[in-house]
Amino acid sequence: MIRERKPKARIGFFLHIPFPPDELFAWLPWRSAILRGLLGADVVCFQTQASAENFVRVAKRYGGAQGNERDLTVDGRDVRVMACPISIATRDFEQTAALPAVQRRAAEIRRLLTGRTILLGVDRLDYTKGIPLRLLAFEELLKEKKLSVGQVVMIQVAVPSREAVPGYEETRREVEQTVGRINGEYSQPGRIAVHYFRRSVPREELVAYYLAASVMLVTPLRDGMNLVAKEYVACRTDNTGVLVLSEFAGAARELRRALLVNPRDLETVKKTIVQAVNMGEEEQRMRMAMLRSNVRRHDVHDWSRDFLEAMSD
Numbered sequence: 001m002i003r004e005r006k007p008k009a010r011i012g013f014f015l016h017i018p019f020p021p022d023e024l025f026a027w028l029p030w031r032s033a034i035l036r037g038l039l040g041a042d043v044v045c046f047q048t049q050a051s052a053e054n055f056v057r058v059a060k061r062y063g064g065a066q067g068n069e070r071d072l073t074v075d076g077r078d079v080r081v082m083a084c085p086i087s088i089a090t091r092d093f094e095q096t097a098a099l100p101a102v103q104r105r106a107a108e109i110r111r112l113l114t115g116r117t118i119l120l121g122v123d124r125l126d127y128t129k130g131i132p133l134r135l136l137a138f139e140e141l142l143k144e145k146k147l148s149v150g151q152v153v154m155i156q157v158a159v160p161s162r163e164a165v166p167g168y169e170e171t172r173r174e175v176e177q178t179v180g181r182i183n184g185e186y187s188q189p190g191r192i193a194v195h196y197f198r199r200s201v202p203r204e205e206l207v208a209y210y211l212a213a214s215v216m217l218v219t220p221l222r223d224g225m226n227l228v229a230k231e232y233v234a235c236r237t238d239n240t241g242v243l244v245l246s247e248f249a250g251a252a253r254e255l256r257r258a259l260l261v262n263p264r265d266l267e268t269v270k271k272t273i274v275q276a277v278n279m280g281e282e283e284q285r286m287r288m289a290m291l292r293s294n295v296r297r298h299d300v301h302d303w304s305r306d307f308l309e310a311m312s313d
Helices: 031-039 049-062 090-097 100-112 131-143 166-186 203-212 227-235 266-278 281-297 300-312
Strands: 012-015 043-046 071-074 077-083 117-124 152-159 194-197 215-218 242-246 259-261
Touching: 012 300, 031 049, 043 049, 043 300, 049 071, 049 077, 090 100, 090 203, 090 227, 100 203, 117 131, 117 203, 117 227, 117 266, 131 152, 131 166, 131 266, 152 166, 152 203, 166 194, 203 227, 215 227, 215 266, 227 242, 227 281, 242 266, 242 281, 259 266
Parallel strands: 012 043, 043 077, 117 152, 117 215, 152 194, 215 242, 242 259
Antiparallel strands: 071 077
């Protein structure tokens, strides 16, 4: 009796973080071990094409791999390398944004903030997210009187993350000191400059903030993708609102109609925030319609299908 052999299970890796160029990867004393682990997979996926290309160069230089930008051979095995940018459940966010209770909550948030233009940041409390620089840009705009607390208000949601790690604790301290300094200097009775929430926010409440905010600030120093940017765009079903997005977030490769900034270039960040606050509705609708088309064209279901298809090839 001849037994049919079961196909060998395939192994896939998906890296959410950016993969560094070879001159940086070379610094790692454990680079060989990392490469052995990654090249042990049949499929290795990255958020962006740039990360995939970086990995291929590293694999060839330090991992003994051969091949092209998509298919490598290592020790007689084939390894597929590809960019497979992750996304969100776009329709779910659209449906949540359409709920009457969520829309009432968004209207209440705008009313409580006295109708001012809302700048919103939603991030993990992580030193890669650029929150201190974002706050500093806002502080300088208030100091230079290019914005005022009668005109704008910032909301920063900072979700606690790895707080036992010294670098994260330092970031929390810096953020909270900066928020305190801004509010002490510029807040007025009934008009706080920065509303800071160090906690997780339930999904419907978060979507209400997305709907209430005229400007979304997503300015990480480095990010594999950043789904907050896509969530904001998905929720803006009336095509209004402005997304200010770091060019170092993976999402910037797809969301090209956002206002892209280098988060370390403080002067440009400041100018871009003012541009966002003053942007006319016609330009908002043109940009947001294109952004929403991008997010709807490639959602999380497309991402999962692409990854699974690569695993089955």
